[in-house]
Amino acid sequence: MEELFPELKPLGRNALRLHPRAGNPSYEDSSVGGPLRWPADEPWPWCAEDHYYDDGLEDATRHEAVVPMVPVVQLYAADAPDVPFPQGSDLLQVLWCPFNHGEEPAERCPLPQVHWRNAADVRCVLVTPPAPADALEGHVPIPCVVHPEQVTEYPDRDDIPQEVHNEIDDRLRRFEETAGWSYFYHLSAAPGTKVGGHPHGWNGPTTWLRCERCGQPIHHLLTVACDEFDGESWRTWLPVEDRPDDDSGPEIYLSRSERAEAAHNPPGLMVSGGGSVYLFECRSCPDRPVEHLFYLN
Incomplete structure (x- = not known):
């Protein structure tokens, strides 16, 4: 992404995907x-x-x-x-x-x-x-071990600064049409339960979020998700270890693969109909207060 769109490099963040497994x-x-x-x-x-x-x-x-x-x-x-x-x-x-x-x-x-x-x-x-x-x-997670994986993420379109958006929008659209990839699903922020990085699946920008105490920007701490991938995002975010040997395409998401099915939602979470709980922290306040938000994905 940074080779094709160097304007995104300053917006990259490290995220830790937890990859829970029973x-x-x-x-x-x-x-x-x-x-x-x-x-x-x-x-x-x-x-x-x-x-x-x-x-x-x-x-x-x-x-x-x-x-x-x-x-x-x-x-x-x-x-x-x-x-x-x-x-x-x-x-x-x-x-x-x-x-x-x-x-x-x-x-x-x-x-x-x-x-x-x-x-x-x-x-x-x-x-x-x-x-x-x-x-x-669905509100009590099944105990899972984790397999942490560090990835570099980029913000969803709504969180890209307008001047950067204007610079890359046409090129990004042409790239999506030519390569068959979706920036939102495949190339920006990872789905699933993760620490840090950019929120995935958010409805609108998150740059407006501020600490209720000091008014400074708050940072994404953790997403607790009900799905590790979906019908589109599996193409880049489903680990190779969880794919069937024949890499059978869209059938992965349709539960035709036991490996993928086992990786889809190991903790068995189904919060409020299938949404994600997002935790944001203020790193400006000494005690790092946390706020939470819910979004039905």
Whole structure:
């Protein structure tokens, strides 16, 4: 991309695709949905805020119980080259309430929490509690090991600065027509659960997002997605290890390949009808506050 469109080079960002696969991780592993290295002397987080049973319904039933948060992502710095961990930390932990939150039905999603810590400080580990028995289906990830892959991404069209957009638009359109590739699906931002990089599948620009405290731009920290690829993006983003031996084309997405089917959504997530939860952090504030947004892909 940078050889064909050098104007995009300053916009490139490193992202870490996690590639979750069903497994049996321990608290010593980076994982999706696995047990956390949580200090025994620190209370497990519980959710006491208003939350709902139903996905995107006006008459959603309120869930009144206080429930334990469930593990979503644990990432050790050793598995995460170029991820900017806060000074003194080498472990990222993300949990969420497995019920939906939010005033507007279309925006309801799990409520996440982010914790950074130094793994060496956690000598005695609390046993990760089980998820609530009545948690919403598809809101509790199946434990998965991860296979981190670092990639370089470029912003979706809506996030390309106008002056760059004007410079490359005609060339990019001709390239797409000639090569048969889509910039959005194949060449810009990776789909799936990932850390850093550019948000994928977003509806509109993200450059307007600002920290509610200091007003500075916020950065994409994590996407938790229900699909690792779709009917178009598999052509460049489905790992070769997960493709059938005969590379059977579009049938990969149509579940004709057991390998591809196993790689499609290993954590079994189906948040609010199939959307992604995006976490953004402010690196200007000392405590790096996190905001989350939901988009139905």
